[in-house]
Amino acid sequence: MKRKKKEEIYTLTLKGLLSISIHDEEVLKSTLDSLELYLRRHYSKGGHPAIVYDLDENQFNFVTIQKQ
Numbered sequence: 752m753k754r755k756k757k758e759e760i761y762t763l764t765l766k767g768l769l770s771i772s773i774h775d776e777e778v779l780k781s782t783l784d785s786l787e788l789y790l791r792r793h794y795s796k797g798g799h800p801a802i803v804y805d806l807d808e809n810q811f812n813f814v815t816i817q818k819q
Contacts (some may be wrong), residue, residue, distance in 0.1 A: 789813075 773779040790800035798815040
């Protein structure tokens with residue numbers, strides 16, 4: 752019996768997405784570090800920091816989410 756080939760699944764990370772526009776590795780790392788620091792300082796109290804895209808307002812928002 753032939754085994755079915757496992758389907759490959761690809762995901763795009765934030766770093767991967769930003770690297771499309773930011774080609775300099777040091778600038779990319781600095782940008783990601785700054786984003787992480789900002790989220791940890793302002794949106795990690797009592798939950799998990801996240802960046803959410805609001806389709807109604809067509810903008811990104813920094814928020815705190817709760818795990819259930």
